[in-house]
Amino acid sequence: MARQLTLRIFRYDPLDPESKPCFVDYEMEETPRLNLFVALHRIRENQAPDLQFDFVCRAGVCGSCGMMINGRPTLACRTLTAELPELITLAPMPAFKLIGDLSVDTGTWFRGMSERVESWIHTQKEFDPTAEEERMDDETAEKIYELDRCIECGCCVAGCATANIREDFLGATALNRIGRFMIDPRDERSSEDWFELVSTDEGVFGCMGLMGCDDVCPKELPLLDVFAYMRRRMSQVAAGKAKPDAGTSLPVIS
Amino acid sequence: MSKAGKGKEITHPEGELVTSAERAKRQWKLDAISTGTGVFLALFMWGHMFFVSSILTGERGFNWISDLFEHYWLAQPTLVIVTIVFFVHFVTASRKIPAKLAERKRVKKLGDDIAGSEWNFSKEDRKELEKVRPHKETSLWIWQVRSGMIILALGSVHLFVVIADVAQRTFNIGEGVGINATETMERVQGGMWILYAILLYAVEVHAGIGLYRVTVKWGLGAKIPILGSRITRSMAQKMERIVLWFFLIIGFITLLVMAGVIDPPLEFLLPAESGAK
Numbered sequence: 223m224a225r226q227l228t229l230r231i232f233r234y235d236p237l238d239p240e241s242k243p244c245f246v247d248y249e250m251e252e253t254p255r256l257n258l259f260v261a262l263h264r265i266r267e268n269q270a271p272d273l274q275f276d277f278v279c280r281a282g283v284c285g286s287c288g289m290m291i292n293g294r295p296t297l298a299c300r301t302l303t304a305e306l307p308e309l310i311t312l313a314p315m316p317a318f319k320l321i322g323d324l325s326v327d328t329g330t331w332f333r334g335m336s337e338r339v340e341s342w343i344h345t346q347k348e349f350d351p352t353a354e355e356e357r358m359d360d361e362t363a364e365k366i367y368e369l370d371r372c373i374e375c376g377c378c379v380a381g382c383a384t385a386n387i388r389e390d391f392l393g394a395t396a397l398n399r400i401g402r403f404m405i406d407p408r409d410e411r412s413s414e415d416w417f418e419l420v421s422t423d424e425g426v427f428g429c430m431g432l433m434g435c436d437d438v439c440p441k442e443l444p445l446l447d448v449f450a451y452m453r454r455r456m457s458q459v460a461a462g463k464a465k466p467d468a469g470t471s472l473p474v475i476s
Numbered sequence: 477m478s479k480a481g482k483g484k485e486i487t488h489p490e491g492e493l494v495t496s497a498e499r500a501k502r503q504w505k506l507d508a509i510s511t512g513t514g515v516f517l518a519l520f521m522w523g524h525m526f527f528v529s530s531i532l533t534g535e536r537g538f539n540w541i542s543d544l545f546e547h548y549w550l551a552q553p554t555l556v557i558v559t560i561v562f563f564v565h566f567v568t569a570s571r572k573i574p575a576k577l578a579e580r581k582r583v584k585k586l587g588d589d590i591a592g593s594e595w596n597f598s599k600e601d602r603k604e605l606e607k608v609r610p611h612k613e614t615s616l617w618i619w620q621v622r623s624g625m626i627i628l629a630l631g632s633v634h635l636f637v638v639i640a641d642v643a644q645r646t647f648n649i650g651e652g653v654g655i656n657a658t659e660t661m662e663r664v665q666g667g668m669w670i671l672y673a674i675l676l677y678a679v680e681v682h683a684g685i686g687l688y689r690v691t692v693k694w695g696l697g698a699k700i701p702i703l704g705s706r707i708t709r710s711m712a713q714k715m716e717r718i719v720l721w722f723f724l725i726i727g728f729i730t731l732l733v734m735a736g737v738i739d740p741p742l743e744f745l746l747p748a749e750s751g752a753k
Contacts, residue, residue, distance in 0.1 A: 293589025381590050383614065387579040414497075421500040427507040430572050431689045432583070433613040433709075434590055446709065450696035460504045472697060 225252040225308055229261060231273070232313040235322045245311070246270075258298035258312075259287065262324075274323040282440060285375030288315055289324050295380035297440045315380035317393075328376040335396045339419065341403070344411050358407060365472050369402040369448065371441050378435035378445065390424045394435035394445045397426055401448040404455070405472065413455060413464035421456040447472055510568035511690055513561050518683040520558060525723055529730045534740040535657035542655040551642055551655070559635055566628055573621055587614025616685050623682040630675040637663075664734040672734075676727045680720055688716035 227250050234243035248265045259280050266273045278284040280299045287298040290313040292306060303310065318326035335341070378394035379385045385393045392400075400420055403409045420426050426449055436445045451472055458464045494502070527545075531538040545551040574580050638655065645654030653659065664672060691712040698707050732738045 290589070293586075295590070381586070383583040383586050386582055386586055387574055387576075417504075418496045418500045421504040423503050425500075427503050429693070430583075430617065431613075431693050432587065432617050433692070434586065437613070438590055444697075446692060447697040450692070450694055450698070453694050454698070456504060457508065460501055460508070 226250075227252050227261070227303055228309045229265065230309060230311045231265070231324065233270075233273075233323055234320065235272075235274075236320055237322070252303055256303045258291065258301045258303065258310075261303060262298065262312075274321065274325040276325050283373060285328075285373030288326075288328070288375040288377045288380065288440075289313065290315055290380065295377040295438050297375060297377070300440060315376055317379045317382075317385050318376060326376070328374065331376065331379070332374050332395075335393070335399070338392070339396055339400050339403070341399055343403070343406065343409050345408060346410060356408065362405060362407060365405055366402055368472075369398055369405075369443065372398055372443060373441060375440060377438050377440055381434040381438035383432045383434060384428055384430050388424075388428065391428050392419075392425050394439075394449075397429075397452065398443060398445055398448050401452060401472070404452070413459045417456055417459045420452055421460065426452045426456065444472070506568050506571060510565060510571070511694065513565035514569060514686050515690060516561055517558070517565055518687050520561075521679055521683055522723070525727060525730075529726050531657060531660075531730055531733050532740050532742040533745050534743040535661075537740075537742075537746055538657040538660075542657075546642060546645055546654045552646055555635075555639055555642055559639070562631065562635065566624070569624065583614065584618060587618070590614070617689075620682055620685045620689070623678040623685075626674060626678040627682055630671055630678070633671065634675060661734050661736065664731070665736055669731065669735045672731055673728075676731060677724070680724050680727060684716050684720035684723075687719070688712050691715070 229248045229250065230245045231248060232243070233241075233246045235241040248269050250261065250264060259277055262273070262275050262277075266275075275289070275298070276286040277299065278286045282297050282300040285297070288295060289298055290311075291298065291301055292311050293313075295315050298312075312324055314320055314324050314326045315328075318328050318331050321327050372395055374395065376395070382391070382393060385391045397420070400416065403411065404413075404416060422428065429449060433446060436443075439445060455464065527541055528538075530541045542551070545554075574583060641653075641655050641659075644650050645652045691707060692709055695707045695712070696709065699705070700707060729738075729741070733740050
């Protein structure tokens with residue numbers, strides 16, 4: 223017999239002065255292979271037409287549907303109700319601005335993060351559109367690709383204790399982004415340039431080491447490896463022994 | 477960090493002007509000191525355990541070592557250094573503890589939630605998931621803080637007692653016998669065993685978790701010399717468990733000998749009468 227599910231959903235519309243934050247229960251019958259993406263759409267179609275939540279790709283690629291599912295930040299589209307008990311609590315991710323109900327504004331946060339880490343290749347070289355593209359060895363390209371797999375869902379930020387209590391903390395995704403540019407040979411920022419941003423309490427040395435980011439990352443990025451690599455490299459800078467290093471100790475995807 | 481922002485001056489919370497590079501260096505230094513002192517103290521504790529467990533060979537073995545250390549002026553400077561490092565570690569490491577109760581509660585709640593305790597996995601799946609994502613890190617961190625506080629209190633008492641012992645002998649105050657087995661055992665049997673048992677457990681837990689976290693934070697991906705393989709989280713976890721249990725077991729056997737519950741099991745190692753004082 224199919225299970226009767228209760229979805230306890232956080233409801234609040236910050237734009238409506240009448241609205242008070244609360245949890246509302248929605249009942250539904252579980253169908254085979256039901257995932258939360260479909261479940262939430264059913265609720266919006268049949269029970270709560272004003273329910274706000276974000277979805278785009280339904281395949282764990284766009285990073286829009288990150289939410290707290292029974293307290294754990296993860297992607298709703300990749301979560302089957304069969305993995306959960308009959309009572310499923312859904313809440314918006316903390317650390318981001320609430321748009322309404324389950325929808326949070328990760329966009330503004332990630333834009334700010336990109337500006338803070340200046341998330342683009344810094345080079346003095348004049349771009350020549352007719353020239354052949356510069357070659358990069360396979361290993362470096364694969365490492366960059368591995369870190370570039372981040373879909374900016376924000377789960378690592380929501381699952382990070384430090385980011386939860388300190389607004390100015392860069393967060394795992396930003397450190398991962400920095401790692402990506404650190405090992406990119408086209409980026410001319412030196413280790414000393416990175417030091418000012420990374421080697422602070424807002425950067426990698428503010429991390430308490432609770433490893434929540436690594437444990438909840440839906441893309442299973444090697445976040446802890448990136449941080450360890452950064453700590454070592456920043457210590458070389460502090461000791462005045464920084465050498466150019468394209469992330470030799472970072473894992474390569476196989 | 478950018479060319480434009482490089483070397484810009486910012487106001488430090490203490491009110492002085494520093495460049496962002498100087499500030500970064502300061503924060504790196506504080507983290508490095510807390511890590512370095514922690515590793516130093518953990519390694520010291522291993523050595524400490526090794527020498528204290530000389531009681532397993534009987535009172536003579538214990539006295540021979542403590543006498544050697546005090547006579548050749550090894551114990552005195554070590555005591556001073558360890559006491560300083562002990563408090564420096566407390567000051568630098570406690571920077572990571574959130575100051576507000578609400579923040580600490582948030583850390584705990586988040587840890588409980590992401591542990592997936594409410595997820596309805598089948599037994600096999602849960603086992604599989606825990607293998608891939610061991611979710612004990614937050615509670616381990618919380619226990620590291622708790623054990624650290626216990627060590628701060630009980631360790632200070634222990635340091636005071638040992639400093640008093642060594643100072644009495646060094647400066648010829650009172651009976652001036654220094655660290656010796658008879659007095660130590662009397663102390664343990666007189667009720668101090670409670671303090672030492674709690675302190676021992678807290679130290680081993682604190683040092684074990686600390687070394688594990690340092691390995692994960694600084695060492696992941698680094699190549700291990702000789703073996704050539706890279707350090708992984710599960711490897712660090714296994715090491716932590718082995719080290720923790722090894723020292724806990726030796727520690728508690730040592731404590732049982734000191735409390736007079738069991739006889740020194742390694743007494744046969746020492747020759748019958750030689751070296752008796």
